Amino acid sequence: MSEARTQSPSATGPEKKKAGALTVRQAAFIGVGSMVGAGIFALLGAAGEVAGAAVWISFLLAGTVAALQGYSFARLGARYPAGGGFVEYVVRGWGDGHLTGVIAWMLIAVNAIITAMVAVSFGSYASAAVSDGAGWTTAFAVLILLVMAGLNVLGSQAVARAQTVVVVVVVGILTVFSVATIANLNVDLLAFSGYPSFRQVVSSVALTFFAFLGFGVITFTSKDLAEPRRQLPRAVYLALAIATVVYVAVAIGVFGTLTVEQVIASGGTALAVAAEPVLGSAGYWLMSITALFATAGATNSGLYPATGLADQMAASRQFPPVMGHRVGGRASMGIVLTTTAAILMAIFLDLNAIASIGSAVALIVFTLVTFGHMRIRRETGARLSVLVLANLATIVVLVAFAATTLVNEPATTITLVALLALSVVLDLVWKSRRPAMTDAGQRTR
Template sequence: MGEYEKNSLSLTGAIGLGTGVMISAGIFALLGQIAELAGTWFPLMFIAGGIVTGFSAYSYIKMSNEYPSAGGIGMFLVKAYGKGTLTASAAMLMAVSMVINQSLVARTFGTYTLQIFNIEEGSFLVPALGVGLLLFAFIVNVSGNNFIQTFTSIISLLKIIGLVVFAMGGLWVAGFSVIPAEGGSRTPDSTWASMIAAVALTILSFKGFTTITNSGSEIVKPKKNVGRAIIVTILISLVVYLLVAWAVSSNLPLSSIIEAKNYSLAEAARPAFGNYGVWFTVAIAIIATISGIIASVFAVSRMLAMLTDMELIPHKHFGMPGKIQTHTLVYTIVLAMILTVVFDLTRIASVGVILYLVMDMIVHWGVYKHLRKKVNANPGIVLTALILDAIVLAAFTWVKLNTDWLIVAFSIVFIVLIFVGEHLFLKNKTAEEAKS
């Protein structure tokens, strides 16, 4: 298993890791869903999402400056709330939302790959290819490779260049016109609630910056470079997302973007460049999803191993040999595979949004209530981040209650189960320690 060491991650490496996780499924899988909710001006939702993410990142940067740690968010929660149910549950929500993101990436890989062969996205091959990619990520992570940082940095650069080429080519064909996508027939009317809900999905495409906070203690000069890496990563991603969204908007009517929402980039390449454009777009999607999933699997398994070492989550070996991180890697991959097979892209993204925003609000409240003086955080900025999260989560939940209430119910039950499970685990552990 690849292990990082102190001062082993340069500023460039940290940016590569962040963009590697961020610019993967986010833009490929979510663009059509964002268009469906936001309507013709959907590219602007990425700016709103970038602003909300910027406020949100402030708390993480302040915490990283004070407590640079490989534990990242798990360690921040311990500093804010102690080793209790809230810390353990919020850390689990973070870990599970990252696993959900892996299943989103896996299904995106399957959906885009099939575009080469003109196979319908409803095919069983979508989850089958997704499971195959997860298996590949497991093999890379478990084989003891130390090239994960270098690999993700190089691949991140390749896919960013590829996406910019795609975007500029699409815009060139469209004459670089800044006009909203044409409505076309059968397009739903967007409301204020649905537009704010669309911002929730853009936040999901930016949340890869948390990978950098999880690598805090390994980054060279962390007090200076963690914040820089996060800001640069968010800005690079915002520019790439805007260019791509603008290119798609210029080449397809809104109805077509929504109809092909799970593979809208490939569909937008068709009128602009024909089959060659589709193949090029699919190639970028494959590169992006492979690099994103390898980096994400590594980050989640390490976070779960850290929570296990801190005795905040239960752990069973099930007869497996090797270190705890190898075991958590297996759990991560198995859960991601189950989600990939059971849920479609829209539902995976929806659950991921709800879990992530709940966790994010718990982090902001912890910083505001318990740590703002220790980490020298501006309370106004932290509260703004908390309020923006609450508004976006409320709008997203409202829209989903009206369109797919089952996902909201599933998310609530899942969150309750995590909190109850962690409470019982920690209570039993305390009782056992008292006996001994």
Template sequence: MEDKSKISLKDAISIGIGGMVGGGIFAVLGLSVTLAKGGVPISFFVAGMIALMTAYSYAKLSVAYPDEGGTVRFINEGFGYSVFSGGLNNMLWVSYIIMLSLYSSAFGAYASSLFQITGNVVIDQHIFLSGIIIISTFINYYSIKVVGEVEAFAVIIKLVILLAFVAAGFWGITDNPNFQQLNPENWESPLQLIAGGMVIFVAYEGFELIANSAPDIDKPKINIPRAYYGSVIFVICLYIAIAIVTVGSLDFTSIGKAAEYVLAEAAKPKFGQVGFTIISIAAMISTFSAINATLLGGSRVNHEVAVYNELPTEFTRSLWGKPFGLFIIAILSLVIANSIDLESISTSGSAGFLIIFGIVNYIAFKKAKDVGANKVITLIGFICCFAAFFILTIQQSKNNLEGILTAFLIFTLCFVGEWLFQNHLKNKIDKSVKK
């Protein structure tokens, strides 16, 4: 009999799907098509396979170490408390901030295009993206319950609209002349296809939220693995279907021009302005819910890292009744979203999570005997994550050097900052001992 106080398998899968089908697919689909052209479904498949292998490692670690800290706990279990583990956990925290910037940028792009096309009013997208971060921050400070209600409502709305978009898009798609764009002769090189998948890898990262809920999942040994695999496989199929419909509906030139709101543009050939409006509203609801959830999740990660003395203890304190980190995350997100372009934000987010997921795969490999993991699967996951990271780095260094340098600068600061902080703590302890 199911324990009503626990999270059911259905709800656990919903957490994974809700985490992945947030703002990522709305934000970066156009970018991926620009890189992979007609081979974009292959790009999503490759990225999905890496996510699925990583989900295997997460499932094993979540069962062995159920903790609200999730990834933070896994990293500390794998490497102990050190500058390296602290730097990695700070990277995870910063990656949440980058994701928040990505979602708000997507919200701004869809909101701006919707006003411009339906109301003939030109409003800078930075006004929208800044406004939604501020509004979401107020909501998080006001009530966590409201955040949960927004998320539950948004998951249903975005899935219904996306599934309807896919179903309608496939109807008669082979008669559309743009369907020929999916032929192999329109694919980019294998390296470019992988790079296209890695730039949009952020669209898959949300499954790791299941780890934070692991302590409350009913029948954990059975349901935790099912939740990971079920959510990731469903989203892989959904993303591939969306990619096929998009490339089969619009020519590459149109996709390039509407890269930041391409899903709404892809609805126009079949549904006209009404379709554009519905998808734009769905994107705004989806990214709004993703911003709310990421603010909450990021503040919790921030608090957890500070509890382990890998960030200053000030981050464990409250500000207006909520974690101090919530305010810091909101401020940093406003700065990043308003100063860095969408491709660079996406690159930084994907690079960060590829490194984190590669490390989690390594930890599962290292502790295979303790957690009951298959060493071959975890090793392949580790290799694939870092191979994908290097391919992304090479590709972006040619086309978006600023983006990759931004990512490296941000992540270097995570480790340098942790090293300085740990030295500060050591000196503080030494002075205390001498007294």
């Protein structure tokens, strides 16, 4: 049996209660905070261009696809709880070769891109709240990255407490928004007769699925759960259920209040515009506050996997040992590297042009994880039929994404190829040196 397929101590034997461990609710809220971030504010207009008023169906379909992959991840996490999250599942399914290393490097880079994008979104809302111009956007983006990095350095409990506040505020306000708009919606705006073809609705799932990418973050909480075998699946399902209900309700509220043309024209302020007819001018500020909390929470959750990913990959020698070190005895190299990269990108890059890269990489990784899961399903007890259905659904979304987004966004395609090439080079360079090293610094074969 390969090194990757041997059982780690965390995957076997009785689980011991850990002091200061996260609860199911806290783990789920870390995932909800990552999912219900900038996506719901930015996606409605773009999805409306493809799916029209049927965006709520698109979110429902995307939630179903995420739930199918969530089944795969939950089964793997219950069997192999580890701080490396779903990268550990890649190792279990495919071994410790180049594929795992390349995926791990890509995830580090993509995580930094998405975190930077969300931080810039926070900066935009914060800048608009304090001034008419956008001159403070970068400053606020850097500030939120540093603050949330500090929370992550303090530990998982600090992250969980912050996310609890964020999720309660965001979900609470979005619930008020949904109830108010649905109670006053114009049923004619949601008439089935005005919906585009089902093919177009399916195509839009490639966009709305982006709003569910954060559920993978929950797998990195395994190391902080008292009983991950029992608690991780519950956290995954709870987070996906909350996110799906929120997305569907918000979409119905917005498209039942505004015409499709108005939603598209409103862009990222669609929720604020939809809130005004029923909540008055206070609705705009209510949605602005929600956006600030949501993007701050998404930044916090985006940084959370960095420590576990870097530590796990350094321990398995997929990354150089330095990636498992602590700066100043507290800050993990994963956090330092991700935060530094996110700050540099927030300052120097046009993140809107490459933001879709997160969807492409996540869809590929999710598919590879579940294909690997099929190879070891007897160890997890997962049903092959569900795993096959999960991958079929994800592949359909990936093909739709390639046809609707990558074709029309050359910057995203170029970035994806460059990111893949860089990850391959980093993996090859490190592993060309790794055989000559052991933990004791001696030569090995």
